[in-house]
Structure formats: structure tokens, C-alpha cells
Amino acid sequence: MKKTLLSLAALAAVGGAALLAYALVPTTTPAIAGPAPSADDAALIEQGRYLAAAGDCTACHTAAGGAPFAGGVPIASPIGTIYSTNITPDPDTGIGGWSLDQFDRAVRHGLLPNGDTLYPAMPYPAYVRMHDEDIRAMYAYFMHAVPAVAQENRPTGIRWPLSMRWPLGIWRKTFAPDPQDTGFDASRYADARIARGAYLVQGPGHCGSCHTPRAFTLQEKALDESGSQYLAGGQIIDGWMAINLRGNLADGLGAWSEADIVELLRTGRNRHQAVVGPAMADVVLHSTQHLTDDDLGAIAAYLKTLPPSADEPSSFAPDPGTAQALQAGINDSRGAELWVDSCAACHRTDAMGYDRVFPRMPGNATVLAADPTTLVRLILVGSEMPSTRTAPSNLGMPGFAWRMSDEEVAELATFVRNGWGNRASAVTPAQVRRIRRDVEAEAAHREAPHDPTEVAERG
Template identity: 45%
Template structure:
């Protein structure tokens, strides 16, 4: 039986304990919220969610040089997801590409970029995926990579050769915004995973600005992810920091519009980032010196020759297709109606030597770009059912030569190859 003195003591203690408990809960909620934001920075939902599937339940097919793999369930389901993982298990998968049972992940998972993520951000991400994500019971799907290429042990050697385990360290002589931008672009933003060319072992040829190949563009899954250096013609050389920020926030500016997987990045990631982080990314990207590109003369708009050919379309097969299918949106002058309709004159993606993205977007159109809940008014339609390979080659050749773009011709054979591979992937 409690004495009056003991009851009084307990009564005095409880009011002191409750604020401590409340503060702990608030701190926990803040950590989960921070993790939710960081998951958007990393665009985790884009890869770990299949079309019409549940968020983070995996199942998205990804094409690699060895065959197709499928992303994994990273919900906190204890049987099919990561619900039984410790924070150490989570960190090891995120930054080293090794999961709880010891098997290695394929480097399609951008863990070489995530290796740079700071410990406190890893902790916040873990809190979010354990407490802020709904569990989904959905088994992971085995890859389509045939034996013996599907053996995982060679990935241990790959990690030993190509994985740099050091977290990002601020660069001296650079301001806070530049370092923040570099940390996001190189780390959770994993921009190099798409925008840096890969070597023979599927490794990124550079992981930061000290490598000459970094962010100079790369082919991935039927698209050419554009050059993000200061290159004048095909990079960001003619863009201001404001232009870069506008693109990251809305998917379009006076120079270009988003397509391919970049649409998912805008929809799920960069538009949801705070203004300071987006501005920091723009600062960092605009600091990169020119690299890659065509090494040709600096672009200068010239509509004269193209305007003449469009007044007599029957004399040019590409011009004939352009007047019938393209001109009403992109204009006789090739300037479009930016940012609603992309310009073709001087567009870095039009001028790029590799025409994969132009062929792909002409064949298959663009996914819906949705900014602040509003779909883009004029998405690019798909022309694969309407135009044959030669017609697409002709019109793209016309566009790449027009308005002084000066890019190489497109061959019908290249269109046919991409038509086959993109249709097979559906």
C-alpha cells in the first residue's frame, strides 16, 4: 500500500516526465519529416514504385546491359520489405550496395552516389522508411539476367575497384551554397547516374567535378541524358542560374523541356525541394566548366535557310513532315512557345550528337509533367503509330540541320532499332 509521501512523489514526477516524452515524440516526428524530404531529394519513389503500383513496393523494370532487373520493396513490411532491417542494415544497402542477407545489389541502384550521404541524413531516411511509409506485402521479383551473368559475387570485386566509401566533404574555397549544391547533385540527387557516361563495367566514368567525364551526358534505357556542364551548345553554357532553377522547379524554360525519366524527377523530386536547395544545385551546376559536347562553333540563331525550305516543303522530305506534324507547335521559326512548347532552335537536346532522345520522344511522346498538381497543357504526342522510320529520320534530320543547329543527320536504321527496343520494353 502506497504511503501518502510516495504518492505525492509520483505526482510530482509525472508532470516532469510528460514534457520529456512529448519532446522525444516531437523529435522523432521531426526526424521522420526530415527523412521524407530527403527521400524526395533522392527521388526514391520513382525507381521503387511500378506503374500503378503502391509507393516504394518495388517491381519497376530497369534495363541493364546484362538484362532486365526489377526494383525492390523498401516498405517496412517485415516479410517482403525492409521491416526487419536495423539502421546498420539500411546504411550498408544504401551506401555500399550490400543487403541484409549479404548479397550485392547491381549498380543500377546508385549506391556509389549515396555513399556520399552524411550519417545524420542516413538516420533520417531510415526513420522515414520505418515509420513514415505504409508497409506493403509484395514479394520482390527475380531479375531476367540469365545464368551465369546473374551471379552476384563479381559485384564484390566491382565494389572494391569502383566504390569510394567516403562521405561528401565540403570543398575549401567554396561557399555554403556551392557545397550544398555539390552534396545534393553528387549524393542523394545522384545526377551522375544518368548524366555521366558509363564504362565497360557499367561504372560511372567520374563521380564528381574532378573527372572530365562528369555530367557530360550518357545513354541510359533508350534516352540520352543531357550534358550538364558549361558546354555552350549542348550543355548549360547559355543557361543562367535562374534558367536552371526554373527547369528544376517546372520541367521547362526558354531552352528546353523535360522528357524521359527527367519527367519523373520533376514530378516527384525537384519541384518539392525547398528554394534554397534548388538554388544551391543551380549554383553548383553552373560552376562546372565546359566539357564534352561537339567542339563545333558556338551556336548563333539563324532562321533564314530553314524559313526558305519551309515555304517549299515538297522539295524536302523532312520539311514536308515538319509542316504537317510539327510546325503548329514549334513554329516556322523553331522557337516554339516556351516554356509551354519547347523550342527546337538552339535546343541542347536537338544539337546533341547522340539523337537517342529525339528519336525516343518522337516515337513515344512524353509522360505527363505535373507541376503543383497541374498537368502540362501540351505534352509531346507519340508518332510511332503515325510516321514510319524513314519519315521520322527525315524530320529529325531537318530539325537538327534547321535554324543553324548544325547537328548530324538521323538514319532510319537508328529509328528502327529504338522503335524495336522501346516497344519490347512495354
């Protein structure tokens, strides 16, 4: 037995050493040809400004009340909280000392100048598709148009040994695209407009980072439409479920027109529903509302090419029965009573709401999602639409956690998911209880003081 244990220990040591050696082998990446851009290239800098908006750099690198791009935004991960870093051109605490090649290696390949691998909270598996010239433009913008801010990077909330960097190198080499396979092949698309949309969605927009389900090893299950689960939803981001962006009629965008998609990306709302949750609100606020009409149209055109995902657990067919019963004063369930008492004033008894003001419930993709997390969280804590240039009213919904029990929230959510022609799974009190605990834990974490003993790391 002792010899067996020693042999196993030796094998484990050899295996660990092999993995460490594999992780530490330097990664070669193709260099961007030509000199670094200068501060005099106004057109290139403006292109970089646009691409930084398309990539939504603000949402992750600008903390609430903080200086633009100075970092410090908390990003939840399964192993702890990661804080975004300072990407202003400050030479000591930011990226001011980085060359164009070092910038490219970080953005497209997840590699820091010292060789460490970035946490994949940085969506470099998507950014690898960006063209060389777009990376050059972003470098020009960040180096010559963003004010330098001297702000030290905040420590991560990841404890040792999970905070060790070398396993990230294994993850990157196993799951991220080949570093030699940079750029985007537009020839795969017959239509130039759809190719442009695919580039924006797959590359700078990194939509799959939130809207594509991930494996247990945390890589996205597909990076483009060649995989049937690409943009099929299912990830929980900051407690909210990212919806299916494929052509499913119930829980996807199958019933949406291209104009509907453009309107939601431009204003945060359309005739079907509204943006809920802080992550997508930030996308609209800092990114998509600033894109050109042509680019928003291209994104919409590309998304409309995606067929429905194979798994369609929900369905919708308009049914006036629920509205007729409520209008007749027939509230034959606790869910119906709660709807009339707490929801109908804004969303009406027919649940059609008011276009672009109070979203409709029949056929609502968020309501019909396989996982009811977002609907439950919406009932518990409410939400607020982003205030955009073309739709400045940040209309909101209050939360009802303070006056509805877990059983009542489950009854209401189940009623909404199965009224007016909606057909989706019931919500249980146990599901509500779990989400309520998460909400309470998040509130406690926000109020907790920062732990100064955490070890600072670049992330």
C-alpha cells in the same frame, strides 16, 4: 598440347578461386554513432521525408498503381531486368527487421544484411557521400512514417550464371568508393551555396547515375567535377539519352541561367526546352519539384560551375534563313515538308514554339545532342510533360511512328538538327530503324506475361 590445356585449366581454376575469395571477404563499414531514432523524433522523420524526395526513392521503388515503396519497378540492365525491392518497414518482405547499421550498409555501401552485394542499379556509389545524420533521418522516415506493406519481391529477369551474386562483390570493391570514405567534404568548395548544390547533385540526387557516361565495365567515368566527363551526358536510360549538364553552349546548359535550371527542375519546362522521357519526368514529379527554393538554387549554382566538356560535336548560331524560306513557302527537302506538315502548327515555322508550352528547336540541347536517340524516339513515340504543382498542364506531343517511314524520320530529324542555326550530325535511316525496333520490342515486353519460373532474388 594436353599438358598445356591442363595447365591453362588449372590457372583458370586458381584465378577463379582467387576472385571468389576476394569477392567473399567481408567488407567493414563505419557504424553511425548513437542509438537508432525513435518514432517520437518528428523533426528527424520530416528531414528523412525530404531526403527521400531528394533521393527520388519513389521513382525506383513505387510501381505504377502499387503501394508506396513496395518495389516491383522494372529497371533495365545490360544483363537483364532488375526489379526494385520492397523498402517499407514490413518485417518479412521489406526492411522492417533492419538495424540502422544494416540500412546504412545497403544505402551507402551496396551491402545486404546477408553480405550479398546489391546490383549497382541502386546508386550507392553516389549515396556514400551522404552525411551520417541524413542516413539516420532517412532510416527514421522509412521505419516510422512509411506504412508497412507485405509484398514479396519480384524475381529478376537475369538468367544463371549472370544471376550469381559474388561477381558483384568484385565490381563493388573495384569501382565503388572506399567504404571508409563516407560523407562529403564541403571544404573543397569556397562557397557554401555551391557546396550544398554539389552535395545534393553528387549524393542524394545521384545525378551522375544517369548523366555521366559509363565505362564498358559499367562504372561512372567520374563521380564529381574532378573528372572532365562528370555529367557530360551520353547514357541511354529506358531508351532516352540523358543530356549533357555541363557548360557546353550547344548540347549542354551553357546558355541557361540559374533561374532556367531551377524552373525546369520545379516545373519540367522552361524557356529553352521541356523534360522528355519517363526517367526525367519522374525525377521532376517525385523529387525536384518538392525541394526548397534554396536547394534548387544551390543545385543550379553548382551546375553552372561546370565547364564545357572537351568534345563539342554540335554548334548553334541563330540563323533566320530556315524560317524565312519556310515562311516564303520554300520547302526544298522532304525534311522541310514534314516539318511544315507535322510540326509547325505547334512549334511554328521559325521553330521558336511557345515558351513553357511547345519547346523551341534552335539551340535546344536535346536536338543538338551528339547522339540523336532522344530526338528520334520523340518523333516516333512522342512524350508528355510531367504535371507538377506549379505547372499542372501535362502537355504532350504525339508520336508519328505509325505514319512516317524510317527514311522520313531521318529526314525530319536531320532537318531539325541543321535548321535555324543548329549544326549537328545527320540522322540515318539505319539509326531510326534500330530505335524503332527497340520501341517495338519494349512494347512487346510490356504486353508479355510474367514468367513465374524465374528465380527470385533480392536486387
